[in-house]
Amino acid sequence: MARRRPRRVGVLATFVALALLPAPASAQMGTGMGPGMGGSIGPRGPANPEPRREAPPAPPAARPEAVASPRAQMAESMAHPAVPVPFYLESTFLLLVGAATAGGGFITYRLARARWRRQTVRAAVVTEAVLVVDLVQSTHLATHYGDGLAMRARTVVRDRALAVAAGHGLTYTESTGDGCFMTFVSVAGAIETALALLRDLAARSADLAPAPPPRVRAAITYGEILLDGRGARHGAVINKAFRLEGVTPAAFVQVGGAANEVEIPEDDRIFLDEAAAEEARARGIGLDSVGFCALKGFAGLHGVYRVTA
Structure with missing residues (x-):
């Protein structure tokens, strides 16, 4: 037992010495310790190693920021979102504003011009003879012979009236649908136009075949x-x-109390009022008295006269 104890003590002392050995070794190595920190210790260097010669500092290299500054600026500009353009600076908005302004100016110009014309041309009062011509039974023509033939009859009446009136002092004409009304310098010109129109239409039976020739009524007044x-x-x-x-x-x-003895025809007639009849007699035109009638919208009774063809 006594011999075994010294052995055990010796083995234990050996292990203790081995355990304490790395501490002073590492202290002596200092910062020059090489690999071996994971459990193995490399060869120790000399006790007093020669001081290392530091390499001269390298010249400062060009800063990468300076070289890459354009790229950095581009990246920075791309990183920020673009500011939207105000709507009043967009080209479409400006075009619309320009078109609206031009249209408004054009309309204003036309209105001002029309107003100027109305102001410069004043109304006047003239004394003329009025002739009204109307196609008789235009509805009958449309229902029995078709709308096309009725329209052709209206056209024939208007065209022939204008043709014969051109040489009798015509001053104005206007269509009335089934006929027209015209104004003349004199009553004689209106009467001559009406008589010539009746004769012309009677000779145009072939223009409206198979319908009969167009028949009209005419009236002439005179005044301001x-x-x-x-x-x-x-x-x-x-x-x-x-x-x-x-x-x-x-x-x-x-x-x-006297009965009217004059027959009143339904068509192909030319009636005159009292003022027109007076002008016609002054020119030597023969007239027949038809009688007195009431006219809608006019007070009293009015004398009516008929041209004797």
Whole structure:
């Protein structure tokens, strides 16, 4: 037992010495310790190693920031989102504003020009003869012979009326649908136009075959007419001519208890009011008295006269 103890003590002392050996070794190695920190110790260097010669500092290299500054600026500009352009600076908005301004200026110019024309051309009063011509039974033509033939009859009446009126002092004309109304310098010119139109239409039976020749009624009045700045005619004299053209036999009344002996035709007639009849007699034109009638919109009774062809 005594011999075994010294052995055990010796072995234990050996292990203790081995355990304490790395501490002073590492202290002596200092910062020059090489590989072996994981458990193995390399060969120790000399006790007093020669001081290392430090390499001269290298010249400062060009800073990468300076070289890459354009790229950095581009990257920085791309990183930030673009600021949107205000709507009032966009090209589409500016084009629309320009078009609206031009359109407004054009409209203003036209309105101002029209107003200037109305102011410069004043209305006037003229004394003229009014002739109203109307196609008889245009509805009958449309229902029995078709709309095309009825339209052709209206066209024939208007065209022939204008053709014969051109040489009799025509001053104005306007279409009325189934006919037209015209103004003349004199009553004689209006009467000559109406008579020539009746003769011309009677000879045009072939133009509307198989329908009969167009038949018309005409009325002539005379008096003052309002002439506006556009040249259009207005006034009671024109309205009276339309009423006289469409007067029916039932509108005539007996005066003084005597019956009317003059026959009142339905078509192919030319009626005149009292003012137009007076002008016609002064020119030597023969007339027949038809009677007295009431006209819608006009007070009293009105004398009616007929041209004797």
